[in-house]
Amino acid sequence: MTGGAGTTAVRLSGLDKAFGPVEALSGIDLEVAGGEFVSLIGPSGCGKSTLLRVVADLEKPTAGTVEVGGKTAERARLDQDYGIAFQQAGLLEWRTVAENVELPLQVHGVARAERRKRAGELLELVGLADFAGSRPGQLSGGMQQRVAIARALAPSPKLLLMDEPFGALDEMTRERMQAELLRIIGETGAAVLFVTHSIPEAAVLSDRVVVMSARPGRITDVIDGCRPRGGAALAGQGVDGAEVVADEVDDVRESTAFFASITAVREALRKGHG
Amino acid sequence: MTSLLRVWPPIALGVLGLVLWELVVRLAGVPAFLLPAPSAIGAAIGQQFPVLLSTAGVTGANSLVGLVAGFLLGVVLALLAAWSRLLRELTTPVVLAASAVPIVALAPVFTTMFGSTTELPRRLVVTIVVLVPVFVSTARGLRQVAPVHDELMTALAASPWQRARFVRLPGAVPHIMTGLRLAAPAAVIAAVVAEYFGGLQNGLGSRVSSAAANTAYARAWAFVAASIVLGLLFHLAGLLAERLVSRGRT
Amino acid sequence: MGGRWRTASMAVAAFVLLVLAWELAKLVLPADGVSLGGTRVLPRTDDAAMPHVWTVIAQLGRPEVAVPGARPVGLAVAAAALFTLGLALGGLLLGAVLGAVLALVMLRFALVERATLPYVVASQTVPLIAIAPLVVGWGGRIAIGGWVWQPWASVMVISSYLAFFPVAVGMLRGLSSPAKADVELFHAMAASWWTTLRRLRLPASVPHLLPALRLAAAAAVVGAIVAEISTGTRGGIGRLIIEYAQSATGDPSRMYAAILGAAVLGLVAAGAVGLLDVGLRRYRGSVR
Numbered sequence: 185m186t187g188g189a190g191t192t193a194v195r196l197s198g199l200d201k202a203f204g205p206v207e208a209l210s211g212i213d214l215e216v217a218g219g220e221f222v223s224l225i226g227p228s229g230c231g232k233s234t235l236l237r238v239v240a241d242l243e244k245p246t247a248g249t250v251e252v253g254g255k256t257a258e259r260a261r262l263d264q265d266y267g268i269a270f271q272q273a274g275l276l277e278w279r280t281v282a283e284n285v286e287l288p289l290q291v292h293g294v295a296r297a298e299r300r301k302r303a304g305e306l307l308e309l310v311g312l313a314d315f316a317g318s319r320p321g322q323l324s325g326g327m328q329q330r331v332a333i334a335r336a337l338a339p340s341p342k343l344l345l346m347d348e349p350f351g352a353l354d355e356m357t358r359e360r361m362q363a364e365l366l367r368i369i370g371e372t373g374a375a376v377l378f379v380t381h382s383i384p385e386a387a388v389l390s391d392r393v394v395v396m397s398a399r400p401g402r403i404t405d406v407i408d409g410c411r412p413r414g415g416a417a418l419a420g421q422g423v424d425g426a427e428v429v430a431d432e433v434d435d436v437r438e439s440t441a442f443f444a445s446i447t448a449v450r451e452a453l454r455k456g457h458g
Numbered sequence: 459m460t461s462l463l464r465v466w467p468p469i470a471l472g473v474l475g476l477v478l479w480e481l482v483v484r485l486a487g488v489p490a491f492l493l494p495a496p497s498a499i500g501a502a503i504g505q506q507f508p509v510l511l512s513t514a515g516v517t518g519a520n521s522l523v524g525l526v527a528g529f530l531l532g533v534v535l536a537l538l539a540a541w542s543r544l545l546r547e548l549t550t551p552v553v554l555a556a557s558a559v560p561i562v563a564l565a566p567v568f569t570t571m572f573g574s575t576t577e578l579p580r581r582l583v584v585t586i587v588v589l590v591p592v593f594v595s596t597a598r599g600l601r602q603v604a605p606v607h608d609e610l611m612t613a614l615a616a617s618p619w620q621r622a623r624f625v626r627l628p629g630a631v632p633h634i635m636t637g638l639r640l641a642a643p644a645a646v647i648a649a650v651v652a653e654y655f656g657g658l659q660n661g662l663g664s665r666v667s668s669a670a671a672n673t674a675y676a677r678a679w680a681f682v683a684a685s686i687v688l689g690l691l692f693h694l695a696g697l698l699a700e701r702l703v704s705r706g707r708t
Numbered sequence: 709m710g711g712r713w714r715t716a717s718m719a720v721a722a723f724v725l726l727v728l729a730w731e732l733a734k735l736v737l738p739a740d741g742v743s744l745g746g747t748r749v750l751p752r753t754d755d756a757a758m759p760h761v762w763t764v765i766a767q768l769g770r771p772e773v774a775v776p777g778a779r780p781v782g783l784a785v786a787a788a789a790l791f792t793l794g795l796a797l798g799g800l801l802l803g804a805v806l807g808a809v810l811a812l813v814m815l816r817f818a819l820v821e822r823a824t825l826p827y828v829v830a831s832q833t834v835p836l837i838a839i840a841p842l843v844v845g846w847g848g849r850i851a852i853g854g855w856v857w858q859p860w861a862s863v864m865v866i867s868s869y870l871a872f873f874p875v876a877v878g879m880l881r882g883l884s885s886p887a888k889a890d891v892e893l894f895h896a897m898a899a900s901w902w903t904t905l906r907r908l909r910l911p912a913s914v915p916h917l918l919p920a921l922r923l924a925a926a927a928a929v930v931g932a933i934v935a936e937i938s939t940g941t942r943g944g945i946g947r948l949i950i951e952y953a954q955s956a957t958g959d960p961s962r963m964y965a966a967i968l969g970a971a972v973l974g975l976v977a978a979g980a981v982g983l984l985d986v987g988l989r990r991y992r993g994s995v996r
Binding site for chain 3: 467468471472547548549551555557558559560562563564566567568569570573576578642643646647656662663666667670671681685686688689690692693
């Protein structure tokens with residue numbers, strides 16, 4: 185358990201980012217608490233991916249401050265305080281599944297035996313223990329994305345950054361992956377900053393949904409999501425967490441709170457557009 | 459069944475071609491200087507077999523030494539070019555020019571520089587001929603890093619050396635092997651042709667020209683056939699190496 | 709534009725560095741080279757083996773023979789290179805046309821493709837140029853319709869022979885490159901085989917054809933030079949290299965001047981294909 189309530193995973197204040205004359209982000213203030221799940225949603229070009237990349241220190245902000253776990257974004261990146269997953273799984277096809285999961289640990293000089301052990305645990309966590317020796321090319325898209333998530337979790341980060349990780353998956357796989365993700369982060373306690381195009385996805389996963397608008401990219405609204413949290417409490421008590429969370433998520437998808445969230449996000453998006 | 463369907467047309471064409479060739483030469487009385495009959499060439503191969511083997515050995519050794527040297531040099535140069543912008547900008551125009559220039563014409567240069575009693579001039583020609591395609595395809599492989607892998611390595615705070623070791627080099631391996639496959643038969647061609655420009659006269663190329671000069675046309679064609687077999691051997695070896703390395707990848 | 713300037717000046721710098729390395733080798737290495745166990749591992753660097761770069765350049769202006777009014781070496785090299793260029797371009801054209809025709813026939817008749825393609829591919833990997841000395845024998849001995857076979861025709865035949873294969877393979881690959889969906893679209897429009905060829909397959913073949921032509925041009929130049937040497941065809945650059953190399957009285961730097969001419973010839977032939985490349989730019993898709 186590395187996450188924790190009461191701490192701040194990400195703090196952005198007065199953040200601006202310009203690409204030449206184009207203002208990608210303007211006056212962003214946002215806090216993500218420890219263990220919190222925050223989604224970023226908005227039209228194309230609203231800068232939600234840029235925002236995530238600034239937190240990951242893949243882009244430098246033009247103005248404002250970025251704190252990740254109380255450090256600068258660069259320090260946090262160098263210390264491997266976050267894990268990241270992209271829309272493409274981005275696995276190295278010449279390595280086995282287990283070797284892909286080990287990559288972040290290998291980059292940071294963790295001994296082989298320890299890497300092996302950790303990769304085994306993580307593949308167990310994402311339900312792919314039987315595929316440790318397979319090549320990524322032999323796996324389906326959803327399985328590859330689960331390997332990418334396991335890789336992101338390898339250094340036991342307190343923060344998980346995800347840029348439309350399920351964007352390329354079909355709807356059925358996508359819903360299963362959402363439940364899977366909730367169970368995994370329930371067990372690890374990591375905070376999540378999650379970029380998505382899908383309103384239902386944002387609503388079912390998030391504690392809070394941050395709605396953004398384009399030109400310049402800014403935050404227009406923050407809406408409560410309906411992330412179920414019961415299953416996490418049961419995890420590690422000999423109960424099959426996967427089953428519990430899957431049932432919970434199904435319940436959420438049929439609840440009035442879920443539809444209320446969706447409606448609120450949709451209205452906020454329309455308002456931001458007009 | 460399907461493999462049989464794929465295999466029979468070329469075999470049929472080959473047999474048909476040989477028979478037709480034999481018939482045309484016999485019936486039309488084609489003079490030997492234009493084209494000897496396959497049977498005559500076959501007889502020459504039988505007679506000359508020990509000489510064929512030893513000359514093919516000389517040319518094969520020259521090709522192999524040049525191939526290995528050119529391959530290693532090509533890969534190392536491409537690595538250096540990928541690593542430093544200055545080196546890249548300096549090496550690329552030279553290699554591109556080399557790909558358009560008849561490199562075999564350098565054979566007499568190397569012969570004057572190293573003397574006509576050593577194998578080195580021909581091997582150097584082969585080395586340069588091999589270096590060009592290996593450099594080009596290795597450089598291409600090293601350049602083609604998927605953006606997502608690049609970002610991942612940044613997010614993982616990987617050092618430049620780690621980027622090279624974990625992403626660039628393994629990603630370039632298929633390209634490097636393609637370069638080797640293209641270069642392998644080119645090595646034999648260069649080794650044969652370099653002999654036309656003087657230097658030691660103990661390989662297949664010089665045997666072809668000396669036999670032709672002595673109007674022993676069937677014998678000349680026998681040495682041509684040996685060159686073809688040697689070229690095919692190198693081609694197949696290159697193909698096999700490429701297949702072996704790319705096995706298990708997608 | 710700044711990038712282009714940089715690329716060009718770096719290319720110049722690269723060749724200047726090569727020249728400097730040459731001169732440095734002359735300066736530093738022993739004149740008779742370095743031998744290890746009887747094999748020379750470093751070259752002789754005396755003026756006979758490695759003449760100064762300026763000697764080679766000065767050589768271009770000297771008269772070819774010690775007779776008043778003799779043409780300078782530079783002119784002789786240029787004339788020889790031009791002669792060979794003509795033969796190589798003729799061979800390239802001949803080979804490209806034949807290669808394109810074979811590709812079309814292979815496209816039209818699948819059996820032809822299955823029967824001949826293995827040979828076409830294999831022929832790219834075997835030293836067919838080895839037959840060059842044999843085609844020599846044709847000179848002066850065959851007459852086609854009253855026209856006596858000339859040695860330069862042998863050179864062009866060999867040159868076209870080498871240019872033929874890359875074009876046939878590249879063209880076939882290009883002609884069969886359109887996506888299945890595109891071919892089906894033409895089929896759905898009830899387009900004839902010829903219309904599909906003209907409107908879809910030929911334009912789609914351009915990106916594959918251009919690299920093939922570049923290979924073919926280089927092969928045609930090598931073919932022409934090698935053929936000249938083995939056929940003893942006078943007038944070309946290949947023969948000139950050998951003549952200069954073997955003339956004991958001549959200055960060794962002449963041979964280098966002739967080789968320089970051969971290198972320029974190769975670059976000019978590549979440049980000619982480059983012009984074609986510019987002319988066909990609009991057909992160049994994303995395929996490389």
